[in-house]
Amino acid sequence: MSINHETILNLYSSIEQILETAKKANHHRIGEFNVNNRSLDKKAKGSIGQIVEEGIFRYPVNSRAEADFNNLGVELKVTGLKKLKNNHLAMKERLVLNIINYSEEANVDFEHSSFWVKNKLLLIMFYLYEYERNDSNYMILESVLHNFLPKDLEIIKSDWEIIHDKIVHGEAQNISEADTMYLGACTKGADAASSYRKQPNSPILARQRAYCLKASYMNSFVDKVFQNKTYDEIVSYDEIKNHSFEYLIRLRLCNYFGKTEAELLNQFGISKTAKSRFNLLCAKMLGINGNINDSDEFKKANIELKTIRVEENGTIREHMSFPHFVYKDIVNQDWEDSDIFNKFYSTKFLFVIFQKTNGEYRLSNVKLWNMPYQDIEKYVKPVFEQTKKVITKGEIIKQIINGKYFTNFVGSTFNGVCHVRPHDQKGINKTQRGLELPVADKLTGLTRYTKHCFWLDKNYILKQIK
């Protein structure tokens, strides 16, 4: 295009005008704006954004580092939502922002960072991703401005500091998305030599990364936009301004360290038999009514509570279970898009630790934890691959002894970190009601089988909390 770029952008003289232009596209399909006949092939990843820029806003595509509507400080983002089984909308993926230039980012503070300069104010256009479609002619649902709430911004500032710290210390190769709460630094580009970048204070080339807003953070925004839904907050702006989230959680809970399970349940009026009693208890101790997983911070940072009970002899009695998997999903997923990879890659766990002394469990510690990336790759990946192989080949059942079904799934002796075991509320004798298998089991001919899940080994957990 030969028209001067600035002239075109200055067609928009106010933020309202940009928003109005965007909203006119609501309930229209992307293809209606495809003025340059770009490919709507699902694999043509960037074309949706380009079509929006050219066909809706009428400016030529660019890859400049400044915000898209630079004169007004607005950055345009076009992103996909998916419909969940309960009909709610959720992000298909994290919202990827600008690529980080490690050398430049090292020399600036938050106010002058590329993240803040470019993404202060976002115009987000949501479209509905449809799995069944074989092209990407999706429907645009809604366009909204995204401003960071003051409290969220404080958390994002400390996220940024964590990323910045690694860059400054020549540890960009060790950045992990799980380091942070809302703002992440996700890899961008193929894992190939061409997408490794120089970094300051280290000769090691680091994988190219971009800032991103985590899917969990964005999902809270989506809930606000589409359902006007908000969640109870655990910490206040004033608190988070001066302390880390983990510190504040610890500060709240340490008031109760040493109290027995019975004392705490009694103090907060929670039923002794409620299965979710630890979750409820934790919520009460943190000042939240109801489920702690529904609090603002837990939702946005994708934190899951896990209670760990340590016996008097210092061991843990049970391995840690996770939601059962769907056999058909496992065989259709590759490692990097598998549910289990995503679970460990994107979830932080709040371990609430009860230690048994004098015959009673007492609250003794809390720890915010995520599985180190190296452990996920080294220990969970082979378990996933083996599980996938067993199901794909129809070789789940090894033998039946006295009515007990023994499987070829990976057991707890495999690598001491992750294994596969049943996790079902029906029993094996009701296998006919179990989950459908993609391939009938060779030995038994079963076409359905008891639900199983990935478990984390208790000794591994014990090491992590020490």
Place this chain on the structure above:
DNA sequence: GCATGATCATGC
């Protein structure tokens, strides 16, 4: 005492 399979209880 552990590995592994089986199942329970609650709450949504």
Place this chain on the structure above:
DNA sequence: GCATGATCATGC
């Protein structure tokens, strides 16, 4: 009806 957290049962 089932997800989820939790625990039981058996055999080596």
